[in-house]
Amino acid sequence: MSDPVLRAPDFDKPFLVTTDASEHGVGAVLMQEGPNQEFRPVVFLSKKLSISEKECYTIVYALEKLRPYVWGRHFHLQTDHAVLQWLHTAKGNNKKLIRWSLGLQIFISTYNTF
Template identity: 50%
Template sequence: MPQTQGWGAVLMQVDEKGERHPNVYLSKKLLPWEQNYMAIEKEYLAMVWALKKLQPYLFGRHFTMYNDHPPLTWLHQMKGANAKLLRWSLLLQDDDMEVVHVKGSANRIADALSQRGGPELPQVTG
């Protein structure tokens, strides 16, 4: 199993036939301290990061977030003892979303964007 090197997300739109079409692809390399986070923290922060980036597309709309990490289907609705997760949950409280679990094999595009698949690409700054 490849080591997670970053986060990936895809914004898709459903057409009148029910088929999904990608509109936006996102990916981000994990920062050194983010690599030390627990799996649940990485997954939750990835969700917060993606929703922040996609805010112009999603604001004021009901949407579904598909994720391959089962606890995220309920975690955004709970108040927990983990201070990081609590802070991040406050950032999501205004979003009108449903979080649905999908198997990783069915979430291939976002999964591919978060894995290191070959030689590292040069970083673009600015």
């Protein structure tokens, strides 16, 4: 019989979180060091991202980081995807995209339209 793939967490020991991203999604592994000084997985995580999610996140990230420069000012946003128009008319139930859309609303003015 072989050892199980996942080990039970020991909350008295430190954890190691490993992350990675690709063009298709993101992933993470929560690990802990075992008795032979080898790290064993406790939890695997993964999330597939659509092109709309990636494009939207890029916009959200950029505007949040650039807020001191663009807040309350006229600026143009150039992107290679129609995600802003989709967000403007979306009636879906993707909570993450809805939250991002609401966060982008503060940058919209009569000068900055979709």
